[in-house]
Amino acid sequence: MTKQPTLTKADLIEEVLKVTELPRKESETIVETIFDSIIEAIQKGEKIEIRGFGSFRTRQRKGRVGRNPKTGEKVEVPAKRIPFFKPSKELKDFVNSAEAAAMTSAAETAAASSSNSTHS
Numbered sequence: 001m002t003k004q005p006t007l008t009k010a011d012l013i014e015e016v017l018k019v020t021e022l023p024r025k026e027s028e029t030i031v032e033t034i035f036d037s038i039i040e041a042i043q044k045g046e047k048i049e050i051r052g053f054g055s056f057r058t059r060q061r062k063g064r065v066g067r068n069p070k071t072g073e074k075v076e077v078p079a080k081r082i083p084f085f086k087p088s089k090e091l092k093d094f095v096n097s098a099e100a101a102a103m104t105s106a107a108e109t110a111a112a113s114s115s116n117s118t119h120s
Contacts, residue, residue: 009035042083054087 009031016027038056041048047057063079087095 045081050088052088052090054085054091056083056085058082059084 013024013027013031016022016030017024020027020030022030038048042056042058045058047055049055058081061080061082064077066075066077067073068075
């Protein structure tokens with residue numbers, strides 16, 4: 001299984017830097033401010049909606065009885081809130097159309113290379 005490339009916070013800062021041509025420190029501040037705003041709103045229990053992208057909110061997870069994997073002993077797991085992201089329909093459609101296009105072109109490339117190798 002191949003590891004997928006990862007987009008990091010540093011990569012996002014580089015993108016802002018390229019697009020805005022602002023100094024690195026200001027680009028870093030923009031990205032940090034966006035993340036901090038999302039985190040702060042989620043901590044307050046607010047919902048964040050970014051049209052065309054998706055929404056962030058928290059979900060309540062019920063308490064339960066779990067098991068310690070080492071000892072097998074029962075452990076009480078308390079109720080807690082967890083962050084949850086729900087992608088927008090536009091984002092899902094975009095991901096699926098890009099994925100389908102990539103899979104189709106990869107299949108065509110593989111088919112072309114295998115047919116070229118059989119005719120050599």
